[in-house]
Amino acid sequence: xxxxxxxxxxxxxxxxxxxxxxxxxxxxxxxxxxxxxxxxxxxxxxxxxxxxxxxxxxxxxxxxxxxxxxxxxxxxxxxxxxxxxxxxxxxxxxxxxxxxxxxxxxxxxxxxxxxxxxxxxxxxxxxxxxxxxxxxxxxxxxxxxxxxxxxxxxxxxxxxxxxxxxxxxxxxxxxxxxxxxxxxxxxxxxxxxxxxxxxxxxxxxxxxxxxxxxxxxxxxxxxxxxxxxxxxxxxxxxxxxxxxxxxxxxxxxxxxxxxxxxxxxxxxxxxxxxxxxxxxxxxxxxxxxxxxxxxxxxxxxxxxxxxxxxxxxxxxxxxxxxxxxxxxxxxxxxxxxxxxxxxxxxxxxxxxxxxxxxxxxxxxxxxxxxxxxxxxxxxxxxxxxxxxxxxxxxxxxxxxxxxxxxxxxxxxxxxxxxxxxxxxxxxxxxxxxxxxxxxxxxxxxxxxxxxxxxxxxxxxxxxxxxxxxxxxxxxxxxxxxxxxxxxxxxxxxxxxxxxxxxxxxxx
RNA sequence: GCCGCAUUCGUCUAGAGGCCCAGGACACCGCCCUCUCAAGGCGGAGAUCACCGGUUCGAAUCCGGUAUGCGGUACCA
Numbered sequence: 001x002x003x004x005x006x007x008x009x010x011x012x013x014x015x016x017x018x019x020x021x022x023x024x025x026x027x028x029x030x031x032x033x034x035x036x037x038x039x040x041x042x043x044x045x046x047x048x049x050x051x052x053x054x055x056x057x058x059x060x061x062x063x064x065x066x067x068x069x070x071x072x073x074x075x076x077x078x079x080x081x082x083x084x085x086x087x088x089x090x091x092x093x094x095x096x097x098x099x100x101x102x103x104x105x106x107x108x109x110x111x112x113x114x115x116x117x118x119x120x121x122x123x124x125x126x127x128x129x130x131x132x133x134x135x136x137x138x139x140x141x142x143x144x145x146x147x148x149x150x151x152x153x154x155x156x157x158x159x160x161x162x163x164x165x166x167x168x169x170x171x172x173x174x175x176x177x178x179x180x181x182x183x184x185x186x187x188x189x190x191x192x193x194x195x196x197x198x199x200x201x202x203x204x205x206x207x208x209x210x211x212x213x214x215x216x217x218x219x220x221x222x223x224x225x226x227x228x229x230x231x232x233x234x235x236x237x238x239x240x241x242x243x244x245x246x247x248x249x250x251x252x253x254x255x256x257x258x259x260x261x262x263x264x265x266x267x268x269x270x271x272x273x274x275x276x277x278x279x280x281x282x283x284x285x286x287x288x289x290x291x292x293x294x295x296x297x298x299x300x301x302x303x304x305x306x307x308x309x310x311x312x313x314x315x316x317x318x319x320x321x322x323x324x325x326x327x328x329x330x331x332x333x334x335x336x337x338x339x340x341x342x343x344x345x346x347x348x349x350x351x352x353x354x355x356x357x358x359x360x361x362x363x364x365x366x367x368x369x370x371x372x373x374x375x376x377x378x379x380x381x382x383x384x385x386x387x388x389x390x391x392x393x394x395x396x397x398x399x400x401x402x403x404x405x406x407x408x409x410x411x412x413x414x415x416x417x418x419x420x421x422x423x424x425x426x427x428x429x430x431x432x433x434x435x436x437x438x439x440x441x442x443x444x445x446x447x448x449x450x451x452x453x454x455x456x457x458x459x460x461x462x463x464x465x466x467x468x469x470x471x472x473x474x475x476x477x478x479x480x481x482x483x484x485x486x487x488x489x490x491x492x493x494x495x496x497x498x499x500x501x502x503x504x505x506x507x
Numbered sequence: 508g509c510c511g512c513a514u515u516c517g518u519c520u521a522g523a524g525g526c527c528c529a530g531g532a533c534a535c536c537g538c539c540c541u542c543u544c545a546a547g548g549c550g551g552a553g554a555u556c557a558c559c560g561g562u563u564c565g566a567a568u569c570c571g572g573u574a575u576g577c578g579g580u581a582c583c584a
Binding site: 013014015017047049050052053116118119120123127130131133134135136137138162163164176179182183184185187188189190194195196197198199201203204205207208223224225226227228229249251252254256258259260286289290291292293294295296297299316317318319320321322323325326327328329330332336376377378379380389440443444453454455456457458459461462463468469470471472473474475 | 508509510511512513514517518519520521522530531532533534541542543544545546547576577578579580581582583584
């Protein structure tokens, strides 16, 4: 890091043509980390020049998602109706049109660019012809030297010209901060590059350079899919007489089949992960470790710790397959680290969803959710799993499967006896004795007196109370249910087993 | 097709000439703990470091080639 040069300025430049993508989030993260580590500035710029596909809803989604992840930007667009923040605004490209116009005019005046009157039909035909001849597609340059008369003729036809930037022959080289020295022959770039559409709107390769220059971006940290485009950008920086930034191309995040991660094959929307109950700590930790490592064996790290350790030298070169299982594990690690009040906050919306969907009969109050924390905290890979874990606490009637009620080593008569004696034992307890420790002793004693394995008795009770064989610890569950409901549910289970479908029905 | 980049256990990765017949983590299997499920602890299996050749006393690490994969090649970003 050369500290004597101008300060580090990095950016994330998403396109509001879809919801926040996991890949965009990761690129934003790396930029943010680099800025934090170097004391630099993190800029957010919306690349909304694809008017057809850009929407304000997507823009909002992206901003909200980045904020949710904790990736605050130092400069960027403001909320609707609010001013942008930062001295290099505006930070939405569609609000910077005059600038692009000025620059393209200048390029035109310097003859670094020219008007091209080819229609897309003509261009398509040309491309097809080249492909048929097994030649690389490339613009012929037939508008490169038009006379004023020729231009006038095209104009008279009503053709709206695009603007093309002249790609001069030569080798373009740069030193990528993660890949090292890269050289590309400009002749492989496909000919002169369209920088402004026929309708006057500027194109990505042009805007990105104009803006990175205007916003004094020092390091362009982006996905590897832009590596091959970098020479175009460098040529543009030179034509504009602007200093080239340093480049760092991050490895791609991959589908399981090792192609670039896509909506078709993977879950790519950050919203969907949020909706499942991934928490920001888990997602950030996981994303940071996709293509980067500390160089040591540390792996459970918070954003600040990651920022301290971050460096581009430890960025991996090869693509990384997105591994949901590892994400879930990391997420669970972070859920376990949350304090009870924070976990209650994070859990509340997910409990609400269960209530709204009618899977539980009412929305529990905060103290009730907090009481759940010890039962669920180490059993949640994602917050959305809360429903299935504790729904039996919030419904009047549970579904009981008589077959499930009978523990593996037991038969129906034994189960009935077990449940009846458990009912009696619990019935004898004073309501104010209803605590985990006070429940366990008598029930264990009961099992021992009858010569049962405690586990079998407990399992019968568990299923009678919850309908399930896998639950939080039994005695905590009993307490959470409360004495009355415990007795009622034991009674219901006994009836079910003693009824026609139960006793005598099986075994 | 052309151009570029990449390649260490199934997956994420450590490794920057001898410490590596390759370490950690997820997933998997087993054991322990244990009222179930988790969590946790311990252990196991899993990579001829893509391949071939070279440099070197010595290569996963350096060089060359090959293969495979991926990315780019738009008046998308």
